[in-house]
Each structure stands twice: as structure tokens, then as C-alpha cells.
Amino acid sequence: MAELQLVDVSVRDGNQSLWGATGLRTAHIAQVAPLMNRVGFRALDFSSSTAMGVSVRTHRENPWDLLRLTRAAMPDTRxxxxxxxxxxxSWEKASPDVMELVYQCLVNAGMDRFxxxxxxxDMDAVRETARIIKKAGGTEVIAALTYTVSAVHDDAFYAGIAAQLAACGDIDRAYVKDPAGILTPERxxxxxxxxxxxxxxKPLELHAHASLGLSPLTCLAAADLGVAVLQVGCGALGNGTSLPDAEKLVANLRASGHTVDLDDRLLALVARYFDQLAAAENLPAGKPREFDAAFMHHQVAGGVxxxxxRQLAELGMEHRFGAVMEEITRVRAELGYPIMVTPFPQMVIGQALANIVGGGARYDQVPDQVIRYVLGSFGKPTAPVDPGVLDRILSRPRARELAGEPPPLSVPELRRRFGRRTGDEELLLRFGMPEAEVDGMLAAGPAVAHYNPGVQPVLRLLRELGTRPGAARLTVDKPGFRLELKGRSE
Known part of the structure; x- marks a missing residue:
């Protein structure tokens, strides 16, 4: 039996999967980071450009400051x-020198595992990105084999990708990433x-979402097969559409004869913190999911x-749901079986909707992002696009317009646009986001870095009282507790 290590995904993928990437703020993470540093996780799945954008857009918090704060609080964890x-x-392609600046800033802020x-x-893109990361000082590069079920994604396909990863000196390890949670123990x-x-x-890790209830069993099978690292979520940020619950998986691994070297007491404290935070902020806790065989065919995640x-309801076409789902499967095959991970689900569903509700022939209407996909803006499709569909899309005048789009701006061009005195971190935020959102973040000032979920109900009560007319007496009465406040006049 093997010794397994864990990577915790609560802060990044758990938050994104269960709380729409908006649930966690700087204060929430700052409070628990020192504790997570001592659990014994091999690494913490901490951030992405999506998460950084949400920090700016939703919370008006500087994501670069959050990276530095967390690195200071977690010196022993990748x-x-x-x-x-x-x-x-942004999902628009960036120039190579912009990406070099991105990874240099990330390393400077404290990221070390990518x-x-x-x-x-697209292995050319993977190799070049790995090279850029290592040049910037990244210490560990992991390449993803993103799992899906299709006519082309068989074991030989993934073995061929693995062989290319093994030959790349800038890639340290690989992981099988199952974003839809459809990897069965048998497969x-x-x-x-x-x-x-x-x-x-090179070591192999497994990142399998629990969306269909399969991944807890698949992780046990993977441990028997030689996978070195399993990825998990803690407390309210495990299970559901997130990853398997850490405490339960550790117990099951040990019961199967494997060794997991981490501090159970601290792991429980981290899990309970996220449970309390979910309750205090009225956020949903991840729960074990039931198996849904239909998902294996359409692979459309729950949020999508x-x-x-909702879109069909707004159009008064709820009765066409079954037809749209069938069209999604058909469109995905015609487009070369794109893996249903952002942004491809949105593209496939958008095209399926256009084909069903557009009122004309299939592919009479084609969204710009689908055209860009066919043009190769998102990489080379895994399988060839259906020739008839390819011709219908590329023969459109809009396809010729998009094919003639100018190349992405370089760093010197961005400096001319946003001002030469703009710092690198701010420059990158302005590159990827609307100006008003970045301005709003800067105007908000430093983020709050302290949070206690236990006092949130009292703080909400006080805020609510502050909006009401003055009262002579306030009484809080609950089992085992009574608090009575009287004004000076009584």
C-alpha cells in the first residue's frame, strides 16, 4: 500500500464550484491560511485568473495583495x-510577452506551483507555457490531462499526451483532471x-470532481494504481460539484491500507471553519451527489x-429542453468533441440554442466565439470539425472579419495605452478587465484581513439595528442566553 499526499482545493476550485467563485474574500482566506499551512497538505489550489478577476469585480479587493498575504501566512505549503x-x-488571447509578465508577477507575489x-x-502551447513559467522562477509545473468521454478521448489518446509530457523537461508532473466528475473506477x-x-x-495526480458521486470511489482505485496525490475539499467546500470531502477520503484511504501523513486535528479545524463560514454567510454546503447517467452523454455541469x-423559460420554450439537450450532444460531436470545461460549454450550448430556437436551418446563426473556436483561437480542436459545418461557418462574412482581427497587444503597447507609470500588476488587471472595475478596486483601498464566522450574526444584528429608529430597550432572548439593553432614560 502507498503513502498518499493531498492537495486541498477549497479556496480556489471549491469556492468556484460551489459558491460561484464569489463566496470567499480576503478576510476569509487570511483567517484560515495559517491553520491550513500546518495540516500537511502537499499544496493548496489557490488561485486562477478567473479568481483574480472576481476579487476585483465582485469584492473590490486586490488579488495581488491576497497572494502576498497568503504566502506570508503559509510559508511551508506550495x-x-x-x-x-x-x-x-479575459478569454481573448494574450501575447507571449504579456504572459511572461503574468507569470513573473505571480512568482514574485508568492506562487510556486503552476x-x-x-x-x-495543444501540446505546443503547453510546452511553451511551461517554459515561460520555469523562466519566471516557478518551481513546479503540472500539466493537465483533461478527462472526458467521447469517440476520440480513449486511453491511447491520453497515453500519447502523457508521452509528450514526459519528454518535456519543463514539466515536473501531470494530473488527470476530471472537471465533470465522470471518471469511473472501472475506466x-x-x-x-x-x-x-x-x-x-514523473508523478501523477488525480483531480476528480464529485458531481456524480463517483470520485470518492475513483480516488480509492487511483490510490491502488499508483497515483501519488489526490485532490480534496474541506468541510462545506467538499463534495457536491467540488471535490471529495478530505476527512472522509482520508479515513477511507487508511481503511484500505494506505498511509496519509497529515494532522487530523488541524484538518478537522479547517473543515469546521469552512462549515461555520458557510453558515455565517448563508452559503450552500457541498453534499454527496446521486449518480445521473444522462450526464455521461451531455456533460453539462449543474450551474450551466x-x-x-432559465434561458429557455425566458423564451417561453421550456418544452424544448429535451430537444436542446440532444442538440448539445450533436453539436459537440460536430465541433470535434471539445471538452466541456469553460469556455467550451458556453460555446456548444450557445450554438445548440441558435440551432433550435433560431427559426432557420442549423448553423444559420453562429456566435462569434464558435467562429473563433473553428478558426483556432482556442487551440486546435481535438478531432476535425465536421466538414459541412466547417464550410458553413467559415463561408460567413463574419468569419472573414474575425480572421482579420489584429494580434493581441504587447507589453509596450499596453504601457502606451495605460500609462508608463502604471505598475506591472495593475497593468495586467487593466489588460484583462474593464477600466471602471479596476478603478473601483483601487478606490476601495486595502481589503479587510480579519474575520470570525462566530460573530457574524451579532454584526448583522447591529447593522440592522443601525437602520432602524431609536429604541428604549433591546432584548435578545434565546435558550440558555438572555441579553437586555436599556436606554439611559429607563
Whole structure:
């Protein structure tokens, strides 16, 4: 039996999967970071350009400050940043020198472990990104093999990608990333050995979401097969559409004869912190999910599914839901089986909706992002796009317009646009975000860095009282506790 290590995803992927990436603020993370540093995690899945954008847009907090604060609080734990090649915050492609600046700033702020995820497995882009990261000073680069089920994504496909990763000196390890939670234990028993056989000794990790309730069992199978690291969520930020619950998985691994060297008491304290935070902030806690066989075909995640149902309801076309789901499966095949991870679900669903509700023939209407995908802006499609569909899309005048778009701005061009005195970190935020959002963040000043979930109900009560007319007496009465405040006149 093996010794397993854990990577905790609560702060980044748990927050994104369960709380729409908006649930955690700087204060929440600052409070728990010193505790997480001592648990014994191999690394913390900490940030992404999406998370950084949310910090600015939703919380008006500087994400670069949060990186530095967390690094100071967690000196003994690797902090992980996940990126998708040549993009930062915006899904528009960035120039190579902009990405060099991105990774240099991330390393300077304290990131040391980087996941390179290209949804189309464009290995030229993966290798170049890994090279840039190592040049910037990143100490550990992990390449993602993003798992899906399709006519082309068989074990041989992933083994071929693994062989290319093994040959790249800038890539230190790999992980199987299952964003939809559809990797079964049975498939793991053929896929993982095929990948490990090609990695030439480089370690393999598993990142499998719990969306269908499969991943807790798949993780146990992976541990038996030689996977070195499993990724988990803690407390309210585990299970559901996040990753398997850390405490339960550790117990199951040990019961299966494996060793997991971490501090159980501190792990429990971290889990309870996120439980208390969820209760205090009225955020949903992840719960074990039931298996849904239909998901294996359409692979549309729960949040995207909710949005689709709302869109159909707004159009008065709820009765076409079944037809749209069938069209999603058809469009995905015609577009070369893109993996249903952002931004591809939005593209596939947008095209399926246009085909069903557009009123004309299929592909009479084509969203710009689908055209860009066919043009290769998001990497080379895994399988060839259906020739008939390709011709219908590329023959459109809009395709010729998008094909003639100017190249992305370089760093010197960005400095001319935003001012030469603009610092690198601010420059990168302005590159990827609307000007007003960055201005709002700067105007808000430093983020609050202290938080106690236990006092939040009292603080809410006090804020509510502050909005009401003056009262002579206030009484708080609950089982085992009574507080009575009287005005001076009584």
C-alpha cells in the first residue's frame, strides 16, 4: 500500500464550484491560511485568473495583495495557480510577452506551483507555457490531462499526451483532471496504468470532481494504481460539484491500507471553519451527489444546466429542453468533441440554442466565439470539425472579419495605452478587465484581513439595528442566553 499526499482545493476550485467563485474574500482566506499551512497538505489550489478577476469585480479587493498575504501566512505549503495557456482573466488571447509578465508577477507575489491546462491539449502551447513559467522562477509545473468521454478521448489518446509530457523537461508532473466528475473506477483501472506507463517516472495526480458521486470511489482505485496525490475539499467546500470531502477520503484511504501523513486535528479545524463560514454567510454546503447517467452523454455541469433552463423559460420554450439537450450532444460531436470545461460549454450550448430556437436551418446563426473556436483561437480542436459545418461557418462574412482581427497587444503597447507609470500588476488587471472595475478596486483601498464566522450574526444584528429608529430597550432572548439593553432614560 502507498503513502498518499493531498492537495486541498477549497479556496480556489471549491469556492468556484460551489459558491460561484464569489463566496470567499480576503478576510476569509487570511483567517484560515495559517491553520491550513500546518495540516500537511502537499499544496493548496489557490488561485486562477478567473479568481483574480472576481476579487476585483465582485469584492473590490486586490488579488495581488491576497497572494502576498497568503504566502506570508503559509510559508511551508506550495501555492498553486492554474492557467489555460496564453490567456489572463479575459478569454481573448494574450501575447507571449504579456504572459511572461503574468507569470513573473505571480512568482514574485508568492506562487510556486503552476498547473497548465489547455482544454484542447495543444501540446505546443503547453510546452511553451511551461517554459515561460520555469523562466519566471516557478518551481513546479503540472500539466493537465483533461478527462472526458467521447469517440476520440480513449486511453491511447491520453497515453500519447502523457508521452509528450514526459519528454518535456519543463514539466515536473501531470494530473488527470476530471472537471465533470465522470471518471469511473472501472475506466480509471485502464486509463491510469496507460498514462503512468508513458510518464517515465514523473508523478501523477488525480483531480476528480464529485458531481456524480463517483470520485470518492475513483480516488480509492487511483490510490491502488499508483497515483501519488489526490485532490480534496474541506468541510462545506467538499463534495457536491467540488471535490471529495478530505476527512472522509482520508479515513477511507487508511481503511484500505494506505498511509496519509497529515494532522487530523488541524484538518478537522479547517473543515469546521469552512462549515461555520458557510453558515455565517448563508452559503450552500457541498453534499454527496446521486449518480445521473444522462450526464455521461451531455456533460453539462449543474450551474450551466441551471442557466440553460432559465434561458429557455425566458423564451417561453421550456418544452424544448429535451430537444436542446440532444442538440448539445450533436453539436459537440460536430465541433470535434471539445471538452466541456469553460469556455467550451458556453460555446456548444450557445450554438445548440441558435440551432433550435433560431427559426432557420442549423448553423444559420453562429456566435462569434464558435467562429473563433473553428478558426483556432482556442487551440486546435481535438478531432476535425465536421466538414459541412466547417464550410458553413467559415463561408460567413463574419468569419472573414474575425480572421482579420489584429494580434493581441504587447507589453509596450499596453504601457502606451495605460500609462508608463502604471505598475506591472495593475497593468495586467487593466489588460484583462474593464477600466471602471479596476478603478473601483483601487478606490476601495486595502481589503479587510480579519474575520470570525462566530460573530457574524451579532454584526448583522447591529447593522440592522443601525437602520432602524431609536429604541428604549433591546432584548435578545434565546435558550440558555438572555441579553437586555436599556436606554439611559429607563
Amino acid at each position: 501555492l498553486q495557480f492554474i492557467g489555460t495557456g496564453f490567456r489572463f482573466i 498547473v497548465v491546462l489547455d482544454p484542447t491539449h 480509471a483501472r485502464t486509463l491510469i496504468p496507460a498514462v503512468l506507463a508513458q510518464l517515465n517516472g 444546466m441551471t442557466t440553460l433552463r
